[in-house]
Amino acid sequence: MSSVFSFQAVSDGIVMNFRDGSTFGSIKKAVTLHASEASGFFTGVNLYLNLSGLELAYEQLEELMKIVRNYKKVNKIYFTARKIKEEKKVNINKSKAVIINRTLRSGQQIKNQNSVVIVGDVNPGAEVIAGGDIIVFGRLRGVVHAGAGGNQSSQVAALKLDPTQLRIASSIARSPDDSNDSSEMLPERAFMNEESIMVEKI
Amino acid sequence: MPGKTIVVTSGKGGVGKTTSAANIGTALAMHGNKVCLIDADIGLRNLDVVMGLENRIVYDIVDVVENNCRLEQAMIRDKRYDGLYLLPAAQTRDKTSVTPFQMKELVDELKNEMDFVIIDSPAGIEQGFKNAISGADSAVIVTTPEISAVRDADRIIGLLEAEGLRDPEVIINRIRKDMVDRGDMMGIEDMIEILAIDLLGIVPEDEGIVVSTNKGEPIALNDKSKAGEAYRNIALRIMGEDLPMMKLESESFFSKFKKLVGLS
Numbered sequence: 032m033s034s035v036f037s038f039q040a041v042s043d044g045i046v047m048n049f050r051d052g053s054t055f056g057s058i059k060k061a062v063t064l065h066a067s068e069a070s071g072f073f074t075g076v077n078l079y080l081n082l083s084g085l086e087l088a089y090e091q092l093e094e095l096m097k098i099v100r101n102y103k104k105v106n107k108i109y110f111t112a113r114k115i116k117e118e119k120k121v122n123i124n125k126s127k128a129v130i131i132n133r134t135l136r137s138g139q140q141i142k143n144q145n146s147v148v149i150v151g152d153v154n155p156g157a158e159v160i161a162g163g164d165i166i167v168f169g170r171l172r173g174v175v176h177a178g179a180g181g182n183q184s185s186q187v188a189a190l191k192l193d194p195t196q197l198r199i200a201s202s203i204a205r206s207p208d209d210s211n212d213s214s215e216m217l218p219e220r221a222f223m224n225e226e227s228i229m230v231e232k233i
Numbered sequence: 234m235p236g237k238t239i240v241v242t243s244g245k246g247g248v249g250k251t252t253s254a255a256n257i258g259t260a261l262a263m264h265g266n267k268v269c270l271i272d273a274d275i276g277l278r279n280l281d282v283v284m285g286l287e288n289r290i291v292y293d294i295v296d297v298v299e300n301n302c303r304l305e306q307a308m309i310r311d312k313r314y315d316g317l318y319l320l321p322a323a324q325t326r327d328k329t330s331v332t333p334f335q336m337k338e339l340v341d342e343l344k345n346e347m348d349f350v351i352i353d354s355p356a357g358i359e360q361g362f363k364n365a366i367s368g369a370d371s372a373v374i375v376t377t378p379e380i381s382a383v384r385d386a387d388r389i390i391g392l393l394e395a396e397g398l399r400d401p402e403v404i405i406n407r408i409r410k411d412m413v414d415r416g417d418m419m420g421i422e423d424m425i426e427i428l429a430i431d432l433l434g435i436v437p438e439d440e441g442i443v444v445s446t447n448k449g450e451p452i453a454l455n456d457k458s459k460a461g462e463a464y465r466n467i468a469l470r471i472m473g474e475d476l477p478m479m480k481l482e483s484e485s486f487f488s489k490f491k492k493l494v495g496l497s
Contacts, residue, residue: 138276140325155287156278156324174290195288205288208312 035061044077044106046113051084055091059098066101074104079111128163135159135173144180155195161185170216174198178223188220188233197221197228204228236267238340238350239471240369240398244385246356248377249406252442252452253464254353255283257373259451260468262317266348269308269318271340273365274355275330278322284311285449286319295323298335304342313454318347328360333367340368349471358392366393372401373433378408378419383427390430402433404467409438410481434467436460437481 035053039046049058080099087095099108128146137156141147146163157173159165162180164187171189176198178185183200196205202223218233241254251274258270272280275295281287292307297320304320311317320343323330343350354365366372372393376386386403393401405421412418425432439460445452452461453468459479466476 138324158325196290203291208285208288 041079044079045073046079046081046111048081049085053085055087058085059094062095062098063101066098073102075106078102078105078108079113080108082110082112128166134169137173146185153189153194164188183223186220186222188218190216190218192217192219192221192230199223199228202226202228235341236344236347236349237371237471238344238352238369240273240352240354240366240372241375242354242362242365242372242389242393243356243375243382244358244389245376245382248375248382249404249436249442250356250375251279251283251353252446253373253375253404253406253436253467254351255280255451256453256461256464257468257471258317258349258351259284259311259314260453260465261349261351261471262311262314263453263465264468264472265316266472267316267346268349268351269320269343269347271320271343271350271352272322273331273336273352273361275322275361275364276324276327277355278324280353281309281319281321282449283446284319284451286311286321287449290321293321293323294339295326295330297339298331304339328355328364331364333363336364337368358388362392366396366398369398372398374401374403374428374430375406376403376424376428377406378413378424380419383419383424387428390428400431402431403428404434404436405432406436407438408435408481413481432478433470434463435478435481436463436467437479 035057036047036049039048078099102108128148129143131141131147131149132151134151135141135149135153135157137154140158140160142160144162146165147159147161148166148168149159150168152169153159153167153171153173153175155172159173160176160179162178162182164185165175165177167189169189170191171194173194174196175187175194177187178200181200185199187197187199193206196203199221200223219230220233221228221230241250241257243250254270258268262268270280270284271294272278281290286309289309292302294307296302297304297307308318308320311319340350340352352365352369355361374386374389376382390401405424408421409418413420421432421435437459439452439458441452441455441458442460445455452458453464455461463479466479469476
């Protein structure tokens with residue numbers, strides 16, 4: 032029975048949602064049974080029959096109307112076609128990283144509680160703040176903050192690691208003032224080593 | 234006694250507001266003053282780059298007004314002078330992130346600690362400009378010898394007067410003696426006649442500005458530069474000294490010749 036329809040409470044009554052793909056025969060059977068057995072449940076409330084996604088012939092609708100009349104104690108009966116809210120699935124697909132497929136320019140900011148992967152450059156003036164790791168497939172020249180929630184095991188990696196400022200958890204490092212700006216790509220990663228931020232070649 | 238608060242503004246963009254603010258601030262600090270530079274150009278910040286302090290920014294002016302940090306945490310100490318500070322603008326926000334009222338509160342708090350507070354205004358006459366001028370008790374207008382820049386400066390003077398900022402002073406930037414002599418560029422007298430305000434200084438065109446901006450070292454630090462000298466003089470005038478205006482030299486035949494053969 033429950034495979035044919037489900038109930039949903041609304042402010043002034045009950046919505047009876049018919050499951051997608053139910054045949055009229057099974058609906059008729061289930062509603063007849065429910066109306067005879069459990070009509071007392073809905074005393075004084077409005078009953079909404081949600082036909083969304085259902086195609087009924089004139090005769091079928093007439094028949095259904097006859098059956099639902101057995102819900103004697105309800106206030107009013109309506110036929111509606113509202114959208115059924117999708118139940119939130121409990122096992123949300125937890126993606127561990129967001130992927131940004133463009134270059135971040137000055138003034139643009141990416142904030143995410145997971146890891147962030149950027150396929151492109153991070154220009155000076157752009158900011159990436161991530162709860163996890165930050166990986167840049169390109170030149171990293173802006174400000175990055177990995178492990179912003181305090182995760183000291185977060186790291187930052189880039190094909191060219193030349194950030195204005197690099198933060199991991201609550202530590203801050205900046206490029207030396209006299210850094211020579213070679214355009215050579217040299218993949219490096221930065222990580223926390225006890226209290227300080229270390230950089231090494233990958 | 235609270236310090237002096239000065240907004241550097243122009244109306245037109247690209248005339249040298251940020252360069253002037255950075256150099257005036259640096260030159261004032263050079264003479265032992267406690268100076269705070271405020272970048273009011275939220276969303277298009279540059280003053281930090283010109284000062285070479287970009288990589289030190291952790292908090293900015295928007296963090297201060299939103300109470301994410303204390304004012305002292307956002308102030309960056311200059312790497313050359315202990316008495317020089319920068320309050321940077323936010324880059325990822327816009328001008329509406331700060332209101333004129335908040336700005337005024339901030340500047341009022343700062344001027345109790347400082348001898349001078351220099352506010353670098355954004356171009357334009359919209360909210361960013363209104364924010365920048367709201368905390369200032371005097372104004373310096375930067376203009377170049379171009380009719381469009383002078384026109385905008387004139388408009389700004391009117392707007393400043395409407396806001397109660399009377400008697401602004403003007404810096405004429407990027408002037409070229411040789412062009413003025415040929416009659417190809419407006420002269421200082423012509424511009425002062427149009428604007429009818431006091432002249433604070435004249436800054437000659439100088440290629441060194443581009444170099445110093447890119448390096449993050451204000452040209453006022455450079456003893457050999459004419460523009461640097463001009464800014465140091467401007468700072469002295471702001472401190473109340475009565476200095477004569479710089480004599481502009483046109484390029485001598487000999488220096489032109491040296492340039493031509495690539496000696497200098």
